[in-house]
Structure formats: structure tokens, C-alpha cells
Amino acid sequence: MKRLLTVQDISCLGKCSLTIALPVISALGVETVILPTAVLSTHTMFKNFTCKDLSDQIKPITEHWRNEGVAFDAIYTGYLGTAEEIDEMKEVFKTFGNKDNFIFVDPVMADNGRLYPAFDLAYAKKNAELCAAADIIVPNITEAAFLTGSEYKEEYGEDYIKDLLKKLSGICPGICVLTGVSLSEGMTGLMGYDGKTKEYYTYQNRRINASYHGTGDLFSSVFVGSMLKGKDWREAAKTAADYTAHTIEVTLKNPKKPWYGVDFEATLPELIKS
Ligand code: PXL
Numbered sequence: 137m138k139r140l141l142t143v144q145d146i147s148c149l150g151k152c153s154l155t156i157a158l159p160v161i162s163a164l165g166v167e168t169v170i171l172p173t174a175v176l177s178t179h180t181m182f183k184n185f186t187c188k189d190l191s192d193q194i195k196p197i198t199e200h201w202r203n204e205g206v207a208f209d210a211i212y213t214g215y216l217g218t219a220e221e222i223d224e225m226k227e228v229f230k231t232f233g234n235k236d237n238f239i240f241v242d243p244v245m246a247d248n249g250r251l252y253p254a255f256d257l258a259y260a261k262k263n264a265e266l267c268a269a270a271d272i273i274v275p276n277i278t279e280a281a282f283l284t285g286s287e288y289k290e291e292y293g294e295d296y297i298k299d300l301l302k303k304l305s306g307i308c309p310g311i312c313v314l315t316g317v318s319l320s321e322g323m324t325g326l327m328g329y330d331g332k333t334k335e336y337y338t339y340q341n342r343r344i345n346a347s348y349h350g351t352g353d354l355f356s357s358v359f360v361g362s363m364l365k366g367k368d369w370r371e372a373a374k375t376a377a378d379y380t381a382h383t384i385e386v387t388l389k390n391p392k393k394p395w396y397g398v399d400f401e402a403t404l405p406e407l408i409k410s
Pocket residue numbers: 145147152153176178179180181215244252349350351352353
């Protein structure tokens with residue numbers, strides 16, 4: 137069985153970061169080792185959330201693993217709380233990254249043109265250093281604009297996306313996948329660029345008029361988990377996009393109208409079967 141390390145916060149209530157990555161990647165049949173960066177009462181879209189930073193635990197925990205001779209087939213980082221944690225992650229990549237595994241970075245920090253409440257421009261700049269150490273990065277358009285110092289556009293064409301991908305490729309020479317890319321009316325999906333082959337890959341799905349928290353984490357978890365199950369990055373990205381879109385559709389039909397996260401628990405069995 138493949139073994140993955142994922143490093144993100146635990147938002148105790150909120151269905152995002154580790155409370156998505158752990159169940160979803162495990163359900164895909166991949167051993168999922170977690171390194172929590174912080175414990176929050178909820179994700180940061182709630183008011184008055186509590187947060188206990190766990191940065192000081194990263195070194196002792198990873199030291200212990202190193203002494204135990206633990207190895208990983210992939211390392212996946214998501215929401216990290218502070219710039220210091222990014223420095224810690226770079227060390228983790230040096231310790232556990234090698235030619236037989238890959239590093240998958242979701243530079244979670246922003247959406248819809250704005251940084252999340254906990255982050256500032258210095259953090260955005262620092263996040264580019266993490267992306268530089270990755271084999272695959274999966275920013276949304278807002279994150280890509282912050283990472284590359286580009287203008288954020290809500291209305292754009294394929295040229296803007298290709299330009300962002302080229303600039304991202306200057307940071308991460310491996311595979312760059314932009315999410316939330318809409319290339320025609322009523323459609324949304326992703327566009328990726330492989331810096332080694334110089335090839336683009338586009339996948340578009342029907343756009344669903346709803347936005348939920350944690351869907352980026354769901355996409356990344358299925359993406360990286362599917363790669364570890366042997367799928368090529370394009371196939372894995374397509375699987376993740378289809379599954380995320382389907383889960384949003386199912387959530388929209390829930391009469392209780394959940395607002396803070398998606399009903400991935402309802403759709404996981406189908407993902408496993410597929
Ligand atoms: O889904 C990304 C995410 C993860 N963790 C926390 C967040 C967010 C997005 O806002 O607040 C704590």
C-alpha cells in the first residue's frame with residue numbers, strides 16, 4: 137500500500153483540510169499519515185474561531201519519524217498557518233523528499249481575488265518558495281495571481297490562463313494545475329501545464345452555481361490519492377474535478393442546505409467503486 141504524508145490544519149468543525157484529506161485519501165486505499173499544523177475550532181469562514189498553532193511540534197514529530205526510518209510515496213501540503221511553517225515544510229521536503237516520491241503543494245491562501253483572513257502579502261510571497269520545492273502545484277486563479285505578482289481577473293480568456301501557467305512554471309518547473317478555470321459560458325474546470333513536456337491539459341465540466349468551503353481540499357485529496365493509485369496526473373485531475381462537481385451537486389440537493397462544507401460523506405462510496 138502506498139503511504140502519503142499530508143500536512144495541514146485540523147479545523148475541528150468545517151469539513152476542510154485534514155478532516156477531508158484523512159477520510160478521502162484513506163478511502164482511496166492509501167495510508168494517510170497526518171501532520172497537523174494547527175487546531176482550529178472551525179475553519180476561518182466562521183466568526184470567533186479559536187486557533188492553537190502547532191508549529192513547534194513539526195520538528196519533534198518529523199525527527200521521530202526520521203529516526204524510525206519512515207518513508208512516504210508522496211507529501212501533500214495544504215493550508216499552513218504561518219510563514220515559519222513554510223520554512224519548516226521546506227525542511228520536511230528535504231528530509232523526506234527523494235527521487236522515488238513526489239511533492240504535491242496546494243498553496244491554500246486565497247480565493248475570489250482575496251487572501252483568507254489569516255494571511256498577508258508576505259505570506260503569499262513565502263508560499264512561492266514552497267511551490268518552488270514542489271513537483272506539482274494546484275493553485276486557484278487568485279492564488280496564482282498572488283504567487284506570480286499578476287493581476288487578478290474575473291473575466292479572462294485562455295491567453296490569461298496560459299500566461300499565468302507559464303509564470304507559475306517559472307516558480308515550479310514540474311506540473312502546474314490551475315483550478316477554477318472557466319473557458320466558456322456555463323463551464324468550469326482546470327488547465328494544467330507540464331513544464332517538462334511543455335504540454336497543456338484542459339478539462340472543463342458543467343458549472344454549478346454554488347460555492348462551498350473545502351472543495352479545493354476535496355479536489356486536491358482526490359487528485360493526489362488517484363495519482364498514488366497509479367493514475368497519470370491528467371486522469372487524476374479529471375477524476376478529482378468530476379468527483380468534486382458531483383459532490384457539490386449532491387450537496388445542493390440537501391434540504392438542510394449545509395453552508396460550511398460539502399456532503400462528501402454521501403458521495404465517497406461512489407468514488408471508491410469507480
Ligand atoms: O479549505 C481551505 C482552508 C483550510 N483550513 C482553514 C481554512 C481554509 C479556508 O478558509 O480557513 C482553517
